[in-house]
Amino acid sequence: MAKNLTTLALASLLTLPLIGCMTTNNVQPIATKPFVIDSETYQSAGKSQRIKFIVLHYTVSDNERSIQLLTKGKVSAHYLIMDNDDDKIYNLVPEGERAWHAGDGGFAGRTILNDTSIGIEIVNKGIQPQYKDALKDSELDYHPYKHFVEFDEVQIKKVAQLVQDIAMRYDISPKNIIGHSDLAPSRKIDPGAKFPWQRLHEEYGIAAWYDEADKQFFMKETQLATPTIPEVKQAFRDYGYQINSTAEWDKASRDVIYAFQLHFRPLKPTGQMDIETYAILKALNKKYAGRDDFY
Structure with a gap:
């Protein structure tokens, strides 16, 4: 008899409304007055900038197609420099967010560079049209200097200004200002042989160059x-x-x-x-x- 009463008691409890679980749609504030986030009283010394690299690319396309690819597709970059003779540098992804520009590869011990880099795309066709298939029917393994497309002067000046600013703000090492080909040498060749690394170093103090x-x-x-x-x-x-x-x-x-x-x-x-x-x-x-x- 006692066992039956116990069973009935448990059954009746199970049929009661689960009052404690019914507040899901009526979330109560933790406190009537919000707690204050204090970011000034104490600061940790064990920290560094998240951004460690600047990666330069060319788009292998014209302005219109580059915009489509970088705003509608599955690739992106923080900045786009077109070949228009104007004063515009386009910021496509906020610097605090992750752009999808680097892909597989690595440099300086880092293997996921999208997480720690700013990506800059420059509108440029890459290889001149008459040389696109040059490696198929020749003894060449790699494109020589003359196969690449020149960058416009205004693009170089825009790159110089932008990279100077980013490198200063994030204290980026000169050797960590790299091309896409530096981090993915078996997949990419951009920004190519005609990107003026030496000139940028000597005239604007950008990136690395040897003595x-x-x-x-x-x-x-x-x-x-x-x-x-x-x-x-x-x-x-x-x-x-x-x-x-x-x-x-x-x-x-x-x-x-x-x-x-x-x-x-x-x-x-x-x-x-x-x-x-x-x-x-x-x-x-x-x-x-x-x-x-x-x-």
Whole structure:
């Protein structure tokens, strides 16, 4: 009898309204007076800027098509620089938000650069139309300097102003101002051989460039003692490039060489390792050693 009464009692409780669970649509405030967020009294020393890189691209398209791709598609960039002769630089994604511009790849130990970079797209066709298929029917493995399309002067000045401002505000290391090809050498070749990295460095103090005296020193040194392939690949890693550990210059490794040459020896980008390329790499490592240490 006692067992039956207990069962009936439980059954009756289960049929009662679940009063405590019925406030879902009537959420009560935590306090009658909102709590105050104090961001001034204390500040943590263990922090850094989220933005660590500036990545430069070309669109391989004209103004109209570039706008469509970057505003309606699944790719985006923080800024778009068209080839109009005007004073406009278009901000497509707020800097505090993540743009989809970098994709797979990495640089300086980072492998998801969309999270830590500002992407800048520049309207440019990339490869001249007559050279689009040049690699299919020739012995060329990579596009040479003459295949690329020039940038307009107004675009260079816009890039200079924009990159100067972003780099200053986020305290970005010169070597972390890179091209899309630097972070994805087997997928991308933009902004290409005719993007004027040297001019931007010398005239506007933007991005990295080597000292000629250091290059000449390392050329002489390399002629006296030829480095091994693992030593050369380690030098690429020291600068920030992702490169495999094979003891040969396979296609993936040559893609890295080509990307490096597009950036730092654009008049002769071959994808082949040589004394001059290695000397430039060593000169850059000497100049910028320790410049990208961050958490």
